[in-house]
Amino acid sequence: MSTEKSRLMKAWEWHEQRLPIGSFLDHSLGSKYPAPKNLNYWWNFGSLALFMLVTMIITGVFLAMNYTAHVTLAFNSVERIMRDVNNGWLIRYMHSNGASFFFIVVYIHIFRGLYYGSYKPPREVLWWMGVVIYLLMMATAFMGYVLPWGQMSFWGATVITNLFSAIPGVGDAIVTLLWGGFSVDNPTLNRFFALHYLLPFVIVGVVFIHIWALHVPGSNNPLGIDAAPADKIPFFPYYVAKDVFGLGVFLMVYFAVVFWAPNMMGDPLNYVPANPMVTPPHIVPEWYYLPFYAILRAIPDKLLGVVAMFGSILILFVLPWLDRHPVRSASFRPIFRIFFWIFLANGLMLGWCGAQLAEGLPLILSRIGTFWYFFHFIVLLPLLSWIETPKPLPASISQPVLSPAE
Amino acid sequence: MANTAHAHAAAAQGETRRDFLLHSTIAVGAVGTAMMVWPLIHSMNPAADTLALATSEFSIAGIAEGSGITVVWRGKPVFVRHRTAAEIEQAKKDDTADLRDPMTDAKRAQKPEYLILVGVCTHLGCIPLGMKPSEPRGEYGGWFCPCHGSHYDTSGRIRKGPAPLNLAVPPYQYINDTTVRVG
Ligand code: HEM
Ligand code: FES
Numbered sequence: 374m375s376t377e378k379s380r381l382m383k384a385w386e387w388h389e390q391r392l393p394i395g396s397f398l399d400h401s402l403g404s405k406y407p408a409p410k411n412l413n414y415w416w417n418f419g420s421l422a423l424f425m426l427v428t429m430i431i432t433g434v435f436l437a438m439n440y441t442a443h444v445t446l447a448f449n450s451v452e453r454i455m456r457d458v459n460n461g462w463l464i465r466y467m468h469s470n471g472a473s474f475f476f477i478v479v480y481i482h483i484f485r486g487l488y489y490g491s492y493k494p495p496r497e498v499l500w501w502m503g504v505v506i507y508l509l510m511m512a513t514a515f516m517g518y519v520l521p522w523g524q525m526s527f528w529g530a531t532v533i534t535n536l537f538s539a540i541p542g543v544g545d546a547i548v549t550l551l552w553g554g555f556s557v558d559n560p561t562l563n564r565f566f567a568l569h570y571l572l573p574f575v576i577v578g579v580v581f582i583h584i585w586a587l588h589v590p591g592s593n594n595p596l597g598i599d600a601a602p603a604d605k606i607p608f609f610p611y612y613v614a615k616d617v618f619g620l621g622v623f624l625m626v627y628f629a630v631v632f633w634a635p636n637m638m639g640d641p642l643n644y645v646p647a648n649p650m651v652t653p654p655h656i657v658p659e660w661y662y663l664p665f666y667a668i669l670r671a672i673p674d675k676l677l678g679v680v681a682m683f684g685s686i687l688i689l690f691v692l693p694w695l696d697r698h699p700v701r702s703a704s705f706r707p708i709f710r711i712f713f714w715i716f717l718a719n720g721l722m723l724g725w726c727g728a729q730l731a732e733g734l735p736l737i738l739s740r741i742g743t744f745w746y747f748f749h750f751i752v753l754l755p756l757l758s759w760i761e762t763p764k765p766l767p768a769s770i771s772q773p774v775l776s777p778a779e
Numbered sequence: 780m781a782n783t784a785h786a787h788a789a790a791a792q793g794e795t796r797r798d799f800l801l802h803s804t805i806a807v808g809a810v811g812t813a814m815m816v817w818p819l820i821h822s823m824n825p826a827a828d829t830l831a832l833a834t835s836e837f838s839i840a841g842i843a844e845g846s847g848i849t850v851v852w853r854g855k856p857v858f859v860r861h862r863t864a865a866e867i868e869q870a871k872k873d874d875t876a877d878l879r880d881p882m883t884d885a886k887r888a889q890k891p892e893y894l895i896l897v898g899v900c901t902h903l904g905c906i907p908l909g910m911k912p913s914e915p916r917g918e919y920g921g922w923f924c925p926c927h928g929s930h931y932d933t934s935g936r937i938r939k940g941p942a943p944l945n946l947a948v949p950p951y952q953y954i955n956d957t958t959v960r961v962g
C-alpha cells in the first residue's frame with residue numbers, strides 16, 4: 374500500500390520535473406501564495422468573477438451546439454433551445470442570467486477596488502487589466518444579446534453600432550464595415566456570433582495577465598497598508614475555503630433567480646422577433662449599461678454624447694493619477710469616504726435615469742448625474758489628494774489587535 | 780594581434796550590416812502584415828450579393844394626398860410621402876429658417892408632391908414616426924423620432940433634438956409617371 378503510494382508520488386514528481394504545473398498552481402492560488410490575513414468578504418468577488426467567466430464559457434459552448442446564426446432561424450433556434458432541447462431552458466437561463474450576475478459580481482469587485490484604493494501604486498497595471506476586462510465584457514455581452522434576434526437585440530444593435538457614425542469623416546464607413554451591409558442584417562449577426570464566441574477566450578487571456586500582475590505586489594487589504602510577511606497567511610487552505618463558502622452563498626442567489634425569476638432582468642420585447650421596419654417605442658439596453666446610456670442621452674449633441682459615454686469608462690485608466698492621495702483605504706479618509714458613497718449613489722441614479730424616457734425629470738437628473746460623475750474624477754479626487762488629512766494609519770495589520778490601547 | 784585588430788574592425792562593420800538586415804527584416808515584416816490585415820478587414824465590408832440588392836422599384840400611383848407608404852431599400856425603410864399643398868408651402872417657407880443642416884426643399888424633392896427619404900433617424904438609426912395617421916409627426920409636422928426626441932419638418936429636415944443631419948434623400952429616378960426606382 375505504502376509502496377503503491379510512493380510510486381504514485383514518484384510518477385507525480387517525474388511529471389512535475391518535466392511540467393511543474395502543480396507547483397505553478399501552488400504558487401498561484403495555493404499554499405505558496407501568501408495573502409494578507411485581514412481580507413474581508415469584499416475580496417470574495419474576484420474568485421466569483423472567475424467562476425462566472427468559466428460558467429459563461431461552458432454554458433455558451435453548449436448553447437452554440439444548438440444555436441443558428443441566421444436572421445431567419447436565430448430566433449426560432451433559441452425558442453427550440455427553450456422548448457425542445459433537453460435542459461436547454463436551464464442552459465440558456467444560466468447563460469442569460471449568468472451575464473447579469475457576472476456584471477453584478479464585477480461591479481462589486483470594481484467598487485471594492487475604488488473604496489480600498491486598490492488602483493494606487495504599485496497596482497496600476499493590475500487596475501488597467503481590470504478595466505480592459507470590463508470593456509471586453511461589455512462588448513461580449515452586447516454581441517451576445519444580439520444573438521437571439523428579438524426586437525431589443527435588433528434595435529440595441531442598431532443604436533449601439535450607430536454610435537460610431539458620430540466619428541467625424543470616417544464614421545459612416547466604419548458603421549458600414551461593422552454591419553457588412555447597409556443596416557444591421559445577416560452579415561452583422563454572423564460576425565457578432567463569431568466574435569461572441571471568441572472574446573470570452575480573449576478575456577481568459579487578460580484575466581491571466583490580471584492575476585499575474587496581482588502576484589507581483591500581492592493583494593491589497595481593508596487597511597490599505599503594505600502587509601508584512603508576518604501578517605500574511607497562505608491562500609490555501611485559508612482563502613480557498615473562504616472563497617468556496619462565498620461561492621456557496623452566491624450560487625444560492627444565482628440559482629434562485631435562474632429557477633424562479635429567470636426573466637426578471639430581461640426585457641419582454643426580446644421575445645418578439647426582430648422587425649427592421651418597426652422601432653419599439655422605448656429602447657432600453659440591458660441593466661448593466663444603463664448609467665452609460667443615461668450619460669449618452671444627457672448630452673444633446675451626438676458627437677459629444679458619444680465622447681462622454683466612452684470617456685466615462687476610459688477615465689478609469691487614469692484614475693491612479695487623478696487620485697494621488699498616499700493613503701489607499703477609504704477607512705482612513707473620512708472625506709473621500711463620503712464622496713465615495715455619493716459617487717455610488719450617483720451611479721445608481723444614472724442607472725435609473727437610463728431606463729426612463731429622456732425627458733422631464735429623468736433628463737434633468739441625468740444631466741446632474743453626468744456632471745457629478747466627471748466632477749468626482751476630474752475635480753474632487755485631485756483636490757482631495759491635495760487637502761485631505763487622513764486618520765492615523767496603524768503600523769501593521771496586527772498592531773491594532775495586539776496593542777489596542779495605542 | 781594584428782589579426783585581432785582586423786577582426787575588431789570587421790565586427791564593427793558587421794554590426795552595421797546586421798543592423799541594416801535586422802531593420803529591413805522588421806520593415807518587410809511590418810509591411811507584409813499590414814498588407815494582410817487589409818484584405819481581412821475589407822472582407823467585413825458589404826459583399827457583392829449585398830451590393831447587388833441595392834435597388835428597389837415601387838409604384839406611387841395609389842398614395843392619397845397627405846399620406847404615404849414605406850418601402851424597403853437595402854434593408855432600410857424608405858418613406859414616400861404624398862405632400863399636401865400646405866406641407867409643400869411650409870417646407871418652402873422654412874428654406875430660410877434657422878436650419879441645422881441647411882438645404883432647400885427644391886433640392887430634396889424632384890417632384891415637390893412626392894417626398895422620398897431614407898426613413899432612418901440620423902442620430903442613432905431608429906425609424907422616426909409619422910407615416911401612419913395615428914403616429915405623432917413632431918413639432919414641425921414632418922416626423923418625430925421617439926428614441927431620443929428628434930423632430931423633422933415637412934421636408935424631412937432636422938429641426939430639434941440630438942440628430943445632426945436631415946433625413947437622407949436616397950438616389951432615385953422616375954422610370955415613368957408612377958414608378959420610382961431607388962438606388
Ligand atoms: C464573457 C462571457 C460571456 C458573456 C458575458 C455572454 C453574454 C451573453 C448574453 C447577454 C446573451 C444573450 C442571452 C439572451 O438574452 O438570450 C448571450 C447569448 C449567447 N451566447 Fe454568450 N456570453 C459569454 C460567453 C459565451 C461563450 C464563450 C459562448 C460560446 C462558446 C457563448 C454563446 C452564446 C450563444 C450561442 C448565445 C445565443 C443563445 C441565447 O441567446 O441564449 N457565450 N451571451
Ligand atoms: S435615434 Fe432618433 S433621436 Fe436618437
